[in-house]
Amino acid sequence: MRRLASFRSLVWCCVLVAASPAPPPSRPPGAEDGYDLWLRYRLVGDAGRLAEYRAALTHLVVEGDSPTLRAAHDELAHGLRGLLGADIPSADHVRGDGALIAGTPATSRLIAALPPPVADELTRAGDEGFVLRALRVQHRQAIVIAANRDIGVLYGAFALLRLIQTDSPLSDLPVVSAPQLRLRLLDHWDNLDGTVERGYAGPSLWDWAHLPDSIDPRYRDYARANASLGINGTVLTNVNADARVLAPDFLAKVAALAAVFRPYGLRVYLTARFSAPIELGGLATADPFDPAVSAWWRGKVDEIYHVVPDFGGFVVKANSEGQPGPQDYHRTHADGANLLADALRPYGGMVMWRAFVYANQVPTDRVRQAYDEFVPLDSRFRDNVLVQVKNGPLDFQPREPFHPLFGAMPRTPLMMEVQITKEYLGQDTHLAFLAPMWEEVLRADTYSHGAGSTVARQIRGLAGVANIGSDRDWCGSDFNQANWYAFGRLAWDDSLSSAAIADEWIRMTFSNDRHVVDPVKALMLASREAVVNYMTPLGLAHQMARGHHYGPGPWVSGGRADQTSVYFNRADSAGLGFDRTASGSNGVGQYFPPVRNRFASRDSVPETLLLWFHHVRWNERLRSGSTLWEELLRHYEAGVDTVRWMERTWDGLEGLVDAERFRRVQGFLRIQDVEARWWRDASVAYWESFSHLPLPPGYEAPAHPLDWYRLLRCPPDPRKPRCAVLGGARVPADK
């Protein structure tokens, strides 16, 4: 793999190219079904740029024959064929201006011979990064993709293709790029029965029934898409784990997937059910201190690495929402995590131990729990354990403050977990671009080590709960793809702005035409705040209907209190909001001093988090000069108005966006419009039953009385709840 260009490697280059004729037209042309994601590689539209690219890229010199370099070669050949509208031939040497040279110093004579500045840049690129350079090689103008390891070459290939896809001048080179986070992972909450928990894009991508005999070609395209973003790990199974995935027949299936993903630098991880030694191993206990239990895990890990030599490790949800865990045996989370970590350590495997826990007793303040349980365990974890912390202390809400654990466990490596699938933000249909939310938390300053201790600096990895299923467009909607994209880009480089990410994605996905880019970008950047406004403005949280989490349910009560809406909204005749100051649960006390004080004071708390930290009287005047009641209504109204504006903006793109996607997005925005009003009206009607305050003049009154909203039920499809509000036709279903 690491030897210099051989005759063999050149032979496969030629064979590959020769065997790749342009595909004959097979279905009505221009089908934009979303399958290609942001890797569409359509012909460059700007004639000047096209000429520039064609001159700069006349032949391809990829030296080396590893599966990863082959993937890089194939991607470049395939991508450039589409972008430049012609085959770019492969060659074994520089044969004139316009060579695109890719490789590592170990695989490529040409890369090894590059001048000293490149060597310096390569040092900065590290293990996974790459260098893109325009320079003269053998007295000819060339472009170079150089990296220290093969995977860096593949990442560099995707980066170069992205520059061309976005009409960027190649004069912007050199680029030196390296990821800040070592672990950039997708978490699939996919069950072995083919369902996906909180999945809104069809059944699981993993066709367990037919693996390993039958390999779906989508697996490779999935790996390509991840590699194009630098995502380097995938957790195949749900955190609510099924021990059977660790049985030999399932491990054979896992190994088949890992083999497809390996060339793309994508390591496979599994979720480990803590009680697996009982369920699979037939032991009487899963006590981490029992020698038979640790022996069982060691044997199981040996077995896994035998079939998946680059297995990444385990993700564990323990003692939370009914999952088994070490506390069942009066052991700590650290005891449990270390049990698995010791088994994985000889192979370099990792444990990601989730801090999302539920106590058996209902706490006075649910959001304090992870901090209270985990901070005392700091320094008790093995060094191959990461504690995985959600972005906020509750549960993937449209807005939460950052999680107080960030910075609070200085001797324990932390991961951050975000949710790409929009469980609480409108699921498949609502357009909500999540980069602004993630940017908000990554840049939040914890002050754990003084000013500048941003959340981004407190973590070693980023995990995103995937929004991917077997729907043709992967993600259930065209715009949901942008969240997969944004997650990967931010995991690679958290300094990227939401606007820059949106810009790239739109250009790659829709068009470089600024008449498309500008309005779509505006729409995307406004979208998350719109959802916050029509669902849970001013720091409200967890106000959705029970179970499906799709529609509004501020009235939800009964059952376990800390899973109800009324627990979180604390609405009463006096006012609204959860008092987390010292006079209340003192949740603010979990933050470092400057932040703590800022959140604790009515004078400095950000309005966006007001009701998260404070119980506020309905007619109390906020810093804006308006009362809470007025401000609340204003935000709901703004949410609905923004969706209407998004709809109009999109309507204006007819003819500029292909008809297929235009209509698909338009249909979904129509649904979102109806449902934003449903959220606003149901919420306002409910708050009104406490505040007894009138709606201000000009405010659009709820379309129905409160009881009408309370009686709405969801229609039958559990994958795509529409909650009886669809296209304006509203029927109380579930009868």
Added chain:
Amino acid sequence: MRRLASFRSLVWCCVLVAASPAPPPSRPPGAEDGYDLWLRYRLVGDAGRLAEYRAALTHLVVEGDSPTLRAAHDELAHGLRGLLGADIPSADHVRGDGALIAGTPATSRLIAALPPPVADELTRAGDEGFVLRALRVQHRQAIVIAANRDIGVLYGAFALLRLIQTDSPLSDLPVVSAPQLRLRLLDHWDNLDGTVERGYAGPSLWDWAHLPDSIDPRYRDYARANASLGINGTVLTNVNADARVLAPDFLAKVAALAAVFRPYGLRVYLTARFSAPIELGGLATADPFDPAVSAWWRGKVDEIYHVVPDFGGFVVKANSEGQPGPQDYHRTHADGANLLADALRPYGGMVMWRAFVYANQVPTDRVRQAYDEFVPLDSRFRDNVLVQVKNGPLDFQPREPFHPLFGAMPRTPLMMEVQITKEYLGQDTHLAFLAPMWEEVLRADTYSHGAGSTVARQIRGLAGVANIGSDRDWCGSDFNQANWYAFGRLAWDDSLSSAAIADEWIRMTFSNDRHVVDPVKALMLASREAVVNYMTPLGLAHQMARGHHYGPGPWVSGGRADQTSVYFNRADSAGLGFDRTASGSNGVGQYFPPVRNRFASRDSVPETLLLWFHHVRWNERLRSGSTLWEELLRHYEAGVDTVRWMERTWDGLEGLVDAERFRRVQGFLRIQDVEARWWRDASVAYWESFSHLPLPPGYEAPAHPLDWYRLLRCPPDPRKPRCAVLGGARVPADK
């Protein structure tokens, strides 16, 4: 729609062509993901034929502007572009040799002016048929697609494309083709929650959640595929019906689908839950004699036709397997059917009333029931009712005798219902081409009106339970597509042989290379008998595991007796088989005399149905000279051997079939190989526990003892049961 070619129609022709450039390469070329079905339109491979076609088809003259004629034009333009590798321009007149002229006498001056022989042929073509002709028009050589109605033009367009796809000489024209059956329907057993009963190809194609706002482009491709076969109706919903599909919000969704299907001649039907007047209408009863009930149905039907003006009608499963029906009110099936028929009659709608019924009491012979219940009702049905009868009297088994109702209700129009989805024949993975099974029943002679009274002559329509889901390849496997194809072709023309259908399908789907066509055809034609042999040889039936119907379960007992295996196999120490002669249930008595006698006598009963009609001693000598025991083992062994031969045959096609489909089919055949042995071994081990006879020398002994097979459980994915036997790894799951 019916006026002559206008300026407007010519304008859209030109616009359509101008707006359809060849698609740029967007993904690795040659992706054979199965989406295109048999409508792949790849470049003609034979240079001679290509030259012939290019000369014969130089321009396209489609006169008329109805949506259906537009669909015909688009399909021809799209198909010929692929097949001939060049755009075939549209024109408003014959401008030289090679015009392809399509239309009806009403829409096209050129068609109206064709010479008298064509007019005669058009008479024979009837309402839905078409004429393909090569002749001189305006002194130029032309090819004509002529029909009496627009839909015939579309069917003719597909027929012409099929001729080219199969490398047929155009000198074989003229073709006059008209369907024998008026109703050619797919029945989707799709539930409103997105699941599909007995579906093995992913979730339902109908995305109820997003309809009507969002229209999946697949709906159109679904309609195209059906139109290419002449299928003219689709029942959207499961016969185990949910009344909610008749509610206004769902009818709006149904209307949106109907609008997509309409240009393709595909009418929409729904299943009607008999108790809908109670569940939806709030009535106290669904008694067909209650005036409020008939008023409710009349109102509901008015409402349906208001949004779906060409609605086809209702399919009803009543008083069967727990479904409500007229017998709940002591009314007859005829009373129930007539209730709906009277509501539909003003609009020309039909009722298809299923004869698949279960009595509340366990009968002495389950397979007698439909005949016993329905024959007395002959002449009691309105003339817009069809009684829908399954091909055999039990339930879609690998082999059954034809249903004795065929020919036994001379005053009632009958439909035949077959199952395209392979509930009992290996579901998604096992390769089983079903045309031979359908050919067998269609050509079976009932003797109801003397010799020649074939089943095909006793029916007015054919309904097939669809095998279609939202899997990318539609049907869950490449070869399952052949069953959709074969169903449609036989519904159009029951004189087609299985071999001819396989030949067409292979050429359109894989290749015209005889090194592909010949072996694949041999494999397909052998495949159904292989399944019969390894699952239920010699007339055995219903020997599969409970519930999922996938793996073997000859030992299944308990619960309702007439749904168990032991009820049907009647295995005991003496022998095997169900005595349906006069000494037993006298099921033979339901057939007309010559057939009755043939089945009743041990000397004339076909060996393939031996154990269906007779209880035979284990060591009794059959007409072959072997004992039952020997013959039984020989058939199981032949089933397994045939699968192995199919595997080897397919392996020999490497390089001749694209790698993607080659590997997919190979993987499934590997699964089938393991599972054929599982079926054989489990069955033989079970029979052995009664016969206590030794295995003959050379016979491959079961791999495991009987208890091992009895303990096998199915893994979690309910859509794709694999029953713990996959790729050789066998684990008792479901623990």
